[in-house]
Amino acid sequence: MTAALRYEWCRLVTLRSTYWLVAASLVIAGTLSSLIAWGFSGVEVLEEGPDFVLAAIATQGAGAGFAPFLVAYVMSIFGIFTFGHEYRHGMIRATLTAVPNRLAVFAAKVALTALVAGLTALLCTLLGLLAAKVFFSGIPTDSADVTRILGGASLYVALFALVGLALAAIFRNQIAAIIVVLLFPLVGELIIRLVLIIPEAFNGIQDAAGFLPFDAGAQMFTFLDLDQALEVFGFTPQGPLGGGVTFAVFTALMLALAGTLFVRRDA
Amino acid sequence: MGTIEATGLSKAYDGKLAVDGLSFRVDPGSVTGFLGPNGSGKSTTMRLMLGLDNGQGSTTFDGSPFRQLRDPMRHVGSLLEAKPFHPTRKARNHLRLLAAPNGISDARVDEVLEMVGLTSVAADKPRKFSLGMGQRLGIAAALLGDPHTLILDEPANGLDPQGIQWLRQLLKDLAGEGRSVFVSSHLLAEMALMADRLVVIGRGRLLASGPVDDFVKASRSNAIVLRTPDIELLGPVLGQRGAYLVGGADGAYVVTGMAREQIGDVAHEVGARLHELASREATLEEAFLEATGMSEEFIGHAGALSGKPGSYDGTRA
Numbered sequence: 001m002t003a004a005l006r007y008e009w010c011r012l013v014t015l016r017s018t019y020w021l022v023a024a025s026l027v028i029a030g031t032l033s034s035l036i037a038w039g040f041s042g043v044e045v046l047e048e049g050p051d052f053v054l055a056a057i058a059t060q061g062a063g064a065g066f067a068p069f070l071v072a073y074v075m076s077i078f079g080i081f082t083f084g085h086e087y088r089h090g091m092i093r094a095t096l097t098a099v100p101n102r103l104a105v106f107a108a109k110v111a112l113t114a115l116v117a118g119l120t121a122l123l124c125t126l127l128g129l130l131a132a133k134v135f136f137s138g139i140p141t142d143s144a145d146v147t148r149i150l151g152g153a154s155l156y157v158a159l160f161a162l163v164g165l166a167l168a169a170i171f172r173n174q175i176a177a178i179i180v181v182l183l184f185p186l187v188g189e190l191i192i193r194l195v196l197i198i199p200e201a202f203n204g205i206q207d208a209a210g211f212l213p214f215d216a217g218a219q220m221f222t223f224l225d226l227d228q229a230l231e232v233f234g235f236t237p238q239g240p241l242g243g244g245v246t247f248a249v250f251t252a253l254m255l256a257l258a259g260t261l262f263v264r265r266d267a
Numbered sequence: 268m269g270t271i272e273a274t275g276l277s278k279a280y281d282g283k284l285a286v287d288g289l290s291f292r293v294d295p296g297s298v299t300g301f302l303g304p305n306g307s308g309k310s311t312t313m314r315l316m317l318g319l320d321n322g323q324g325s326t327t328f329d330g331s332p333f334r335q336l337r338d339p340m341r342h343v344g345s346l347l348e349a350k351p352f353h354p355t356r357k358a359r360n361h362l363r364l365l366a367a368p369n370g371i372s373d374a375r376v377d378e379v380l381e382m383v384g385l386t387s388v389a390a391d392k393p394r395k396f397s398l399g400m401g402q403r404l405g406i407a408a409a410l411l412g413d414p415h416t417l418i419l420d421e422p423a424n425g426l427d428p429q430g431i432q433w434l435r436q437l438l439k440d441l442a443g444e445g446r447s448v449f450v451s452s453h454l455l456a457e458m459a460l461m462a463d464r465l466v467v468i469g470r471g472r473l474l475a476s477g478p479v480d481d482f483v484k485a486s487r488s489n490a491i492v493l494r495t496p497d498i499e500l501l502g503p504v505l506g507q508r509g510a511y512l513v514g515g516a517d518g519a520y521v522v523t524g525m526a527r528e529q530i531g532d533v534a535h536e537v538g539a540r541l542h543e544l545a546s547r548e549a550t551l552e553e554a555f556l557e558a559t560g561m562s563e564e565f566i567g568h569a570g571a572l573s574g575k576p577g578s579y580d581g582t583r584a
Contacts, residue, residue, distance in 0.1 A: 003338075003368035003369070004368065006367045006368045007364065007367055007368040009367075010363060010364045010367040010368075011364055014356050014357070014360035014361075014363070014364055015353065015355070015356060016355055085353060089351075089352065089353045089354065090348055090350065090351045091351060091352065091353060093314070093319055093347050093348065093351060094347075094351045094352070094365065094408065096317075096318075096319055097317055097319070097333075097339065097340070097343075097345050097347075098339070098340055098364075098365045098368055098369060099339075099368045100317075100318055100333055100334040100336070100339055101334070264321070265321075266314070266319065266320040266321055267314070267319040267320065
C-alpha cells in the first residue's frame with residue numbers, strides 16, 4: 001500500500017493539471033465569495049440569519065441553494081483525471097508494472113483524490129469565510145454552523161471528486177466521465193425532481209426526490225428552512241446528516257463498482 | 268537468475284482463442300526472440316505474463332508470479348507499447364514516478380537517462396518526442412530497476428539504424444551479464460543478429476522454441492544449388508534416389524532431400540559434368556515464413572520458375 005501511495009503522490013505532483021485545478025478552485029472561490037459578500041453587504045444580516053449568509057458566501061451561493069457548488073465540479077475533473085489520464089495516455093500498463101497490486105493502486109487513488117479534493121474545498125471555504133469577515137466585520141464565525149459549513153463543503157467536494165474518479169474508471173474514458181459528472185447533477189437530477197413533483201403521478205412519493213444523491217449531499221452545507229424548501233422545490237429535502245449519508249452511500253456504491261471492474265478487467 | 272517459465276498461457280477474446288496453451292521457458296544469459304506474424308498473440312502473451320490481462324495459465328519469474336514480486340521493477344523490466352507516458356510529464360519525472368514505488372533512487376534515474384541518450388532532454392515534456400525518443404524513454408523505464416529479466420515488445424520500433432545497432436549491443440551486453448532478455452520484433456534480419464534462442468508462435472500456439480541455429484537448420488529452405496549441362500542424365504537418377512529438384516531460370520537447380528556429397532557421387536556415377544555444387548543456407552526469414560505457414564507464396568513463386576522451357580521437374584521418389 002505504501003508503494004501505491006508513493007506512486008500516486010508522485011503522479012499528482014508531477015502533473016500540471018493538479019496545480020491548475022487546485023488554483024482554479026481557489027481563484028473561483030476567492031472571486032465569487034468576494035463578489036457575493038460585496039453584493040450582500042447592503043443587506044441587514046440578521047434578517048436572513050448569519051448562518052444563511054455565511055453559507056451563501058463561503059460556498060459561492062451553493063449553501064443558500066441558489067448556485068451549483070462550482071468548486072465541487074472543478075475538483076470532480078481532478079478526480080476524473082486520476083483514472084482518465086491512465087487510459088487516455090496508455091499509462092495504466094506502466095502503472096501496473098510499477099505497482100501490480102490493483103487493489104492498492106485503486107485504494108491509493110481514492111485516498112489521495114479525497115484528500116486533495118477535500119483539502120482544496122476546505123481552503124476554498126476558508127477563503128469564502130475570510131471574504132465574509134472582510135465585508136461583514138461583525139459576523140460571528142465561531143459557531144457550530146461554521147464548522148458544519150467547513151466540514152460539509154469539504155466532505156461534499158471530496159465525495160464529488162470520488163464519483164468523478166469512479167466514473168472515469170468505469171468508462172475508461174475521461175470525456176464520457178466529464179459529460180456525466182456535469183450533466184447528471186445539473187440537468188439529470190433537475191428533470192427527475194420536476195417529474196417527481198407532478199402531484200397526480202407521484203403523489204406521496206415526492207420526498208423520494210430528497211434521495212437524489214448530489215442534491216442530498218449538498219444538504220450537508222445548505223442552510224434553508226425546511227418549510228421554505230418545500231415551498232420552493234415541492235418536496236422536503238433530507239437534513240444534513242441524512243443527505244450526507246445518502247451521498248456517501250451513493251459514492252461508495254460507485255467506487256465499489258469501479259474498483260471491482262478495475263481489479264477484474266484487462267488493463 | 269532470471270528464469271521465465273510460462274505454462275499453459277491462454278486468452279480468449281469473444282470466444283476466440285488469441286493465445287492457446289502456450290508454454291515456454293526463457294533462461295538467463297540469453298536473448299530470446301519472440302516471433303510470430305501480426306495478430307498471432309505476441310503482445311497478448313506478454314501482457315498475460317505480467318498479469319495485465321486476465322487469462323489462463325501462469326508465468327513465473329524465478330518461481331514467483333509477477334504480481335507477487337516485491338519491488339517488481341527491480342526484477343522484471345518491461346516495455347509494452349510505444350509512448351506509454353503522459354505527454355506533459357517531463358521525461359525525468361516520468362522515470363521518477365515509476366522509480367518511487369520500487370525504491371529506486373533519483374541517481375539511478377539519471378543513470379538510465381544517460382544510458383539511453385536522453386540526458387539532454389530529461390527536463391523536456393515528451394509530447395514532442397519522436398517515436399524513437401519515446402522508445403528510448405520506454406527502454407529507460409524498463410532498465411530502471413536494473414532487473415534480471417527484460418520483456419520488450421518491439422523495442423526497435425521507430426529507432427533509426429544507429430539506434431537499432433545500439434539496442435542490439437545493449438541487449439546482447441545485458442544477456443552477457445547473465446540476464447534474461449525476452450524480446451519480440453518483426454525485424455527478422457535484426458532478430459537473426461541479436462537472438463540466441465527463439466520462441467515462435469502462430470495463431471496463439473507454440474510453433475517452435477530453441478536455439479536460432481536449430482530453427483534455421485530445420486528449414487526446408489536449406490538446399491543445394493546445382494548447375495550442370497547434363498541435367499537429362501543426372502536429374503532422373505537424383506529423383507529416383509529421393510531428391511527433389513526445382514529448376515531456376517538461370518540454369519541452376521535447387522535440390523533438397525539429398526546431401527551435397529551424395530549428389531557429387533551420383534554425378535560421378537552417371538558421368539554428368541558439374542559446373543556448380545553449393546550449399547545454400549536458409550535465412551531466418553525463410554525458416555520463419557515456413558514455420559508460420561506463410562511460405563505458400565514462396566513455394567508458388569519457385570514452382571512458377573520450374574515451368575520454364577528447358578527446366579526439369581524432379582519428384583520425390
